[in-house]
Amino acid sequence: MKTFKVSYSYKNSVCPSLSLWMVIPSGVKAIGAQPEQVTLLPTGEELGYFVLEEGIELEVTFEQGEYTPDQQVLSDVERLFYLRDTTLSSIDEVKEKTLEMTGHVTDPKEKARVIFMHIVKEYRYIYPPAERGVASFLQTGKGDCGEFSFLFTAMCRAAGIPARTIVGSWANGKMNAHVWNECYIDGEGWFPVDTSMANVQKRQPLRFFGSDVPTLYWEHYFGRTEGRRIVFAKDAELPLMPHYKDEEDPVLFNVLPINGQSFCWGQQSLDGAAPYLQPVYIKFEESVPYRDLGVTELMGTWKVKGPPWLEGTVYLKRASFFMGLVGVLLSWITGEAIFDLFYTGSFMVYALISLVRKERMMAFGVVFILMTLSFVAAWGKAGLV
Template identity: 45%
Template sequence: MTQIQTGEELGFFILEKNQRLHLNYDVESYSTKREKKWLTASERSYYLRDTILSPIRNEIKKLAESLTNSIRDKKEKARELFYYIVDNYKYVYPPSSRGALSFLECRKGDCGEFSFLYTALCRSIGIPARTIMGSWSYGKMNGHAWNEIFIEDEGWIPVDTSMGNIQKNKWSKFFGSYVKTLPWTRYFGETEGQRVVFSKDTEIELIPPYSNNENELISLEPLYINNKPFYWGFQSLNGKAPYLQPIYIEFENIDEFKLPHNVSDFFGFWQVKEKGLYRNLLYLRNISFAIGVGLLCISFFLDSLYIELIYKLSFIVSILASIIRKVKVIIFTIFLLIMVLSVVITISQLRSTIIKIEFLTIYHLRFR
């Protein structure tokens, strides 16, 4: 185990053939509030450095300066860069190439490219920044990347340009998701608190040194970084892991290597489970929604106001659980009002039917 400059420990494991490594972690949702409010000179230099994924090039520096020249406050400069990326780039998965330079050229990429470019733009004008590699705190292998910038006296501030972009331009993408969402502007300076972190920055130095197997790599399927081929698991970026999510593998023998068929063969496999109230709300949401859908289908064959009332109430319970979980609160609140109105109408119809039945029964008995 080695202490690295981001403040975390890096583990090194050698696995024999057919041997598995299984790690269990108990983690909390990640918050920058627990991070320190100052940086040493070496830490500041580290988070302003030039890297392959987030390079400090003339075109990047000129772009950042042109966007922020009229702004004096560093936090407001960073906010302006956030607005620029949200408004001018398109979320596409998977990207054709990784890295800020290729993203700057094609303007299409996933959360990684959004965060690599934001890191580069901030660093180019003297704002310490890092790309956070982590995961949403639910489900299997829901990897995500975002940023943190350092502002004096405030500390590390979260910024998520890709979620800002999605919530502004593709608001329905997380509709019905387990993920709580925020209005797009709030992704500068805030997250929803449903994340875990694997690595606080990219291009982490690998200790012991990575061997870089260069033989016959042309026969493998490459990943592209800044439009140049890169062979994951056989190469490093100048002795550094491109990113840890949560590991970086070094395959020893290329002759025995068969191209993996899924991402977990490269990255390992992870699963995150919620606990407590939010997990119970999730179960309640899913179960009540399933009951509602089932009864809705039955109502097409059985004309019953009682079935109609129950499936509408089931949907209300599901919607309430989503609102409490803070998933698309405004939209689900509108749905809730519509469903409550619909239930009132159904109850009114049901009362009218019951009164009508009672009247007919009395009428029948009186004039029998």
């Protein structure tokens, strides 16, 4: 089983004092500042509340194995929590359409599949989205992984299926945020679903071609993920304790439109809940700056490293691709056959490493075959056979 090492930090460089909420991850190795309060969330996670004076930095390091959904049996209280109506995943907005699509289906998993197929086929992935929330997504038909996930959660709940929005990150490199879903199937437990990745793989299959993130065939995202993800919070709109005191007259900066309404990040909550914890939510206590803040000032910084062998393959892959480009350039300038051999061999190695990493198996399989044939031809052309 792969183990990923996560380093997270948030430094208050914004105002004299701020409050910060963060799900305290299991497997914590070190935590720089101690929480003022720890609350048990309905998801079973522990929510830490921190107060950071200006210049103070919160640093957290922890390890996570390849994430797999929980298989526990839901209590009645938990079931109700995962069927609740929220701002970002409004059930009223989708109930009529959901019942129209799933009314003829009795099996909950098949209902979830119908919802999955509908969202993948009817909506378009863009980043960044103009607004957050299901109401906005339904109106524009365009959104990122957050909007796809909020909609899947809302439709499942409208169909009577407990569902949650998983907030996390790709387990490769720095700040590669991602959001997906799990729905609860009686007798099976939590069932992973990723409508945004399915949509991208179906409609934009080359989008991840040069990425270090492995991908699946689009239909396989109903029930599977690639395994290289970490989780920050097991749902969106988690209640914040101590209670989040909204600013009655917020300063209009860090505005994130939600369902057509202005929302000021760091000054407001959604009925006492954070929109999402990725991995933190903040509250400016005094003297907020009159300027839009950067992502790191709002969410901090995180970096994820995999096992040494997996990290090593990333550098080998990038080096072989770079050498291939150099070989192409030298071949074009000199016309020497030896450089044909050099670049075809480099791209062959690049494709092979990608296959070992389970990235775009079909595409890189074709590239590997073509580069192998070209390498053999270049070998003969160079007079080496």
